[in-house]
Amino acid sequence: MSWMLIDLTLCISLLILAVAALYARGLQQRVVFFIAFGLLCAIAWARLNAPDLALAEAAIGAGLTGALLLSALNDETDPQPPLTQPRLGRLLTTAITALLTLALCAAVVTLFPLHEGIAIQQLQQQMPHAGVVHPVTAVLLNFRAWDTLLELAVLLCAALTVLNLAPARPVTAHDSPLTGMLTRILLPLLTVTAGYLLWTGAHAPGGAFQAGAVLAAATVVLRLNNNPGFTHLRVGALRALLALGLLLFLGVGLLQTVLGGAFLQYPPSTAGFLILLIEAGAMLSIACMLSLVYLGGHLHPHWPCHAPSNGVDTWKRHS
Amino acid sequence: MSDLLIALATLPLWASLGCLLWPRLADLLSPLVALALVGCSLLLLDAIAATPVILHHLGGWGGDLGISLRADALSALLLALGTVVTLAATLFARRYFTDDQVRYRFWPLWWLLNGAINALLLSADLFNLYVTLELLGLSAAALCTLGKDKPQALRAALRYLLLGLIGSLLYLTGVALVYAEYGTLAIPSLAQQIQASPASLTALLLLSSGLLIKCALLPLHIWLPAAHSSAPAPVSAVLSALVVKVTFYLLLRLWFELFTAVITPAFATLIGTMGATAVIWGSWRALMSTRLKLMAAYSTVSQMGYLFLFVPILLALPDHDSRALAFGALVLFALNHGIAKAALFLAIGIIQQRLGHDQVDRINGVARQLPVTLFAVALAGSALVGLPPSGAFLAKWTLISASLVTAQWWWLLVAVIGTLLAAAYLVRVLGAAFAPAEPPPPTGKQLLSGELPALLLAAMATLGLGLGAAPIWSLLAPTGLGNIL
Numbered sequence: 001m002s003w004m005l006i007d008l009t010l011c012i013s014l015l016i017l018a019v020a021a022l023y024a025r026g027l028q029q030r031v032v033f034f035i036a037f038g039l040l041c042a043i044a045w046a047r048l049n050a051p052d053l054a055l056a057e058a059a060i061g062a063g064l065t066g067a068l069l070l071s072a073l074n075d076e077t078d079p080q081p082p083l084t085q086p087r088l089g090r091l092l093t094t095a096i097t098a099l100l101t102l103a104l105c106a107a108v109v110t111l112f113p114l115h116e117g118i119a120i121q122q123l124q125q126q127m128p129h130a131g132v133v134h135p136v137t138a139v140l141l142n143f144r145a146w147d148t149l150l151e152l153a154v155l156l157c158a159a160l161t162v163l164n165l166a167p168a169r170p171v172t173a174h175d176s177p178l179t180g181m182l183t184r185i186l187l188p189l190l191t192v193t194a195g196y197l198l199w200t201g202a203h204a205p206g207g208a209f210q211a212g213a214v215l216a217a218a219t220v221v222l223r224l225n226n227n228p229g230f231t232h233l234r235v236g237a238l239r240a241l242l243a244l245g246l247l248l249f250l251g252v253g254l255l256q257t258v259l260g261g262a263f264l265q266y267p268p269s270t271a272g273f274l275i276l277l278i279e280a281g282a283m284l285s286i287a288c289m290l291s292l293v294y295l296g297g298h299l300h301p302h303w304p305c306h307a308p309s310n311g312v313d314t315w316k317r318h319s
Numbered sequence: 320m321s322d323l324l325i326a327l328a329t330l331p332l333w334a335s336l337g338c339l340l341w342p343r344l345a346d347l348l349s350p351l352v353a354l355a356l357v358g359c360s361l362l363l364l365d366a367i368a369a370t371p372v373i374l375h376h377l378g379g380w381g382g383d384l385g386i387s388l389r390a391d392a393l394s395a396l397l398l399a400l401g402t403v404v405t406l407a408a409t410l411f412a413r414r415y416f417t418d419d420q421v422r423y424r425f426w427p428l429w430w431l432l433n434g435a436i437n438a439l440l441l442s443a444d445l446f447n448l449y450v451t452l453e454l455l456g457l458s459a460a461a462l463c464t465l466g467k468d469k470p471q472a473l474r475a476a477l478r479y480l481l482l483g484l485i486g487s488l489l490y491l492t493g494v495a496l497v498y499a500e501y502g503t504l505a506i507p508s509l510a511q512q513i514q515a516s517p518a519s520l521t522a523l524l525l526l527s528s529g530l531l532i533k534c535a536l537l538p539l540h541i542w543l544p545a546a547h548s549s550a551p552a553p554v555s556a557v558l559s560a561l562v563v564k565v566t567f568y569l570l571l572r573l574w575f576e577l578f579t580a581v582i583t584p585a586f587a588t589l590i591g592t593m594g595a596t597a598v599i600w601g602s603w604r605a606l607m608s609t610r611l612k613l614m615a616a617y618s619t620v621s622q623m624g625y626l627f628l629f630v631p632i633l634l635a636l637p638d639h640d641s642r643a644l645a646f647g648a649l650v651l652f653a654l655n656h657g658i659a660k661a662a663l664f665l666a667i668g669i670i671q672q673r674l675g676h677d678q679v680d681r682i683n684g685v686a687r688q689l690p691v692t693l694f695a696v697a698l699a700g701s702a703l704v705g706l707p708p709s710g711a712f713l714a715k716w717t718l719i720s721a722s723l724v725t726a727q728w729w730w731l732l733v734a735v736i737g738t739l740l741a742a743a744y745l746v747r748v749l750g751a752a753f754a755p756a757e758p759p760p761p762t763g764k765q766l767l768s769g770e771l772p773a774l775l776l777a778a779m780a781t782l783g784l785g786l787g788a789a790p791i792w793s794l795l796a797p798t799g800l801g802n803i804l
Contacts, residue, residue: 107496107521117502122384146377146386150438150450153332154457157431160339161461164424165473243336250332262379263325304423305342 007047014040031069038062051205052136055197059213060290067220068294131271133203140207141275145264149253152246152282159242159289163303183225190218198283202272208245208279212286219291235302238288245285249278321375323363324388327398328441330356331434338426345426346413352430353406356437360395360402364794367395371797374443383503389443392794393650397568400654401436403779404560404661407772411665412553414769415672416465425465425551432458432557439565445494445504448569452490456483456533459562463550475545482532482542489529496522506577515581523578530573533566536590536627537597540620544604547616552668555612559619560661564653567626571649574630587631594627595733602740606747611667611677614744615660618703621737622656628718628730635725647792648717654791655710655784659702662776666695669770679748684756691770693752698777700745702784705738710784 017040021033042058045051123135123143130138140148194215201207233241252274256265266274334352338345366373367390374381375388390398412429416422435454442448460480466472498504500518513519535543543563547555574582601621608614629649636642669692670685671677686693705711715734722730 103521103524104492104496107518108499110517111496111499114499115502117383117498118508119383119503119505122382126380126384142378143380143384144386144447147447147450149332150435150447150454153335153431153434154450154454156335156339157428157454157458157461160424160427160431161457161464164428164461165464239339243339246332247336250329250336253329256379257322257325262321262376263329264377265379304339305420 010040010044010047014044027073031066031073034069035062035066038066052207052210055205055210056213059210059217064213064216064220064290064294071294129268129271131266131268131275132201134201134205136205137201137207137275141278142266142271145249145253148282149246149249149264152249152285155286155289156242156246159292162293163300180225183221186221187218190214190221194218194283194287198279199276201279202276208282209286211279212283213290215283215287216290216294219287220294223291223295233300235300235304235306238300239304241288242285245278245282248281252278320366320370320373321388323359323366324373324375324390324441326359327356327363327402327437328388328434330359331430331437335427335430335434338423338430342423342426345423349409349426349430350406350413353402353409356402356433357399357406360399363390363395364399367392368794383505383508386442386444386447387505387507388441389507390441391798393568393571393798394440396650396654396791396794397565398437398440400657401433401440401561401565404557404657404776405433407661407776408553408556408665411556411668411769411772412551415551415553415668421465425462428458428461428465429554432462432562436561436565440568443506445497445506445509447504449487449491449494452487452533452566452569455562455565456480456487459483459554459558460546462554463546463558465551465554466549467551468549471545472549475542475549479542479546482539486529486532489525489532491529493522493525493529496525506572510576513577513580519578519581523573523581526573527570530566530570531593534563534570535620535623536593537600537620537624538593540597540601543620544613544616547619548610548612552664552671555615555668556661556664559616559664560657563619563623564657567623567653575633582634584631584634587634590627591631591730594624594630595730597621597624598628598733598737599624599740602737602744606740606744609679611670611679611682611748612664614679614748615663615667618663618741618744619656619660621741622660622703625656625715625718625734625737626653628733632718632721632725632727632730635727636721637725641721641724643796644792645717645721647795648714648721650795651710651784651788651791652714652718655702655714655780658776658784659699659709659711659780662695662699662773662780663703665773665776666692666699666770669773670696679751682748682752683754685752687756689770691767691774693749695770695773695777696752697745697749698774698781700748702777702780704741704745706781708785709781710788712785713788 014037017033017037021030021037024030024033038057038061041061042054045054045057123139126143127133127135127138130142132138132141194211197206197211197214198208199206201211252266253264255274256267257263330352334348337348337352341348363373371391373390376382377386377388379385381387409429412422412425416425431454435451435458439448439451439455442451457480460476460483463476463479464472466475494504496518497509497513500516500522501509501512503509503512532539547558550558598621601617601619601624605614605617605621608617626649629645629652633642633645633649636645667677669689670682673689674682674685702709702711705715715738719731719734722728722734
């Protein structure tokens, strides 16, 4: 009974926050409502017995996206767009969304009672051969590893685009909102948490994406403490860091192919180790990509390559 | 043989990483990879002729648990189209991007886009297809931003990205519904299970509308002209030739392989009507446009419309043989448009680089300056219009006769009007290019190797596809397309 009350409150608050995030007066308020919405969403996932999704939503949906939106708000170089839309467009969007929601509800209702599909049955049979105990990790890194590999490629694509588009401008120092003391406590904590999430992914909720997001949060803390981010990294090292996750994944995938097996097939005895290896590489790349996306406007001065003669000049010209 | 599937799916990803890690080697690496991919796709066509369906269970799991790669005649033909167009565009891009730094940014994204195309064509899993669509949309939008006119290219790319995301989300919702009802995502096993039910119908509508946005079927085409016309030339070529085409391929799979029990003649007529509007409106806007690239982009809208005209006809045809004939014509039309449109965009890219603009009413004298390129434009244009002996001629002929057989004569009318309009916009461009310029422009030397990719593609569309079309039908005959063929 009490859980039902909590769930009901959760649903109503989610709806209210969604409306507020869309229609609040200023952009700043909308962003704050959006972050709150993400946090409640994470709780909703936890209530739906999907702790992996809850972790990902809290770290990426609410955390990093929120930080990204806030830093975009603070960018004074962009004039803020007007918030009013044409009335007709707004009505049309509302009508289409309402229609879609109704149709979806009607369709979903016909599906009950839900039955366990054949894929779930096969999953239960094959779990002993997966190399990990946690079914979500088994699906993401073993049974459907090709999906995850391509998702890494998607992230790489996003990071490359951000690097390509970002004007190379120097980091402007500002008053540090986080004291050095706090940073000294937060950084080791976040790093250890990331390592823990990575390791625990084999038998409990966690894994590369969550660990990478936490590690990226560490770079956000550094950035708030006026650390220049990736600009000190050699551009070659930055490229290697970005490529690492996908490279390891593809390489491990080919291991068995050479011996006549399938692509992305792991030898059963070493499957657990190989999955951890892939996840470790993926974590580093994901952390790098996510923090690049957050850092947005102040990226690497020499991307994508040191210009042969006048690299320093280009950097100065842009700044 | 499954090694071919692995190579086609992963080689572009390796190439992307290679170009990212060693930018200075990318100019050398890319043509080699493109050549290797063409080789793989030709070998695959050869293998398909012997065994109609090739499966590879990734991770060795297979069944409903894992993801499988699958190639049949349809996907192998489109893979061949993709690799050939990519090879030509890759060779072209090496010279097109004169700025090293732009080229270094271009290559990794280029291979990610190519990897997405190949992965999509090979995937036999509904959710995996969603991931490939994401990679396709994001890398395509990212490549659009490399255009010269920065603010305009950015605006077009952002709109492309956002509408593509809406399409992806609609698709994903449809996938979730299918999974909730049937408990599996593997296409071969779904093909035997999907029945008419409210949830399946909703799923079909969601999946279709999501993909129709990406396919730019009128009235969902609003993103296409801006995005395709502001991108760099090699990117425009691949966007028009391949990216919209592979989403159409996915629609074909959905309609004729998975949802055969759900799809109704009324639905097919609706799709056909939208296609007919696209044919006429797209051709009209192409005729009216003031820029060459915009003309080519609107021509894509109209040519995609033809592909949708085949849908109601295919569904109404009475027997297996006539369906197989019409289906072969559909594939031939898609291949023809892919090659010809890529050639046209590459040729326009050369004209634009030479003149510094692509305004139709200011290109007079180009025929003197760039005779080879203009020849490529004329060849590609005649393949787009459907003059014999191009592949489009055969395809349109089959379309028209099939529309008469099924007593749907109105599609004939659409095809004829569309063809006349297409001829009009081609003649308009050629007329302008041959008009004498005062004073005569300098006939500076243009490197032939820069013009060659466009010319070869155009020749392949007009001569190669038309004269060598018979193998396409015989290749498609054993498998056809799932349940109805």
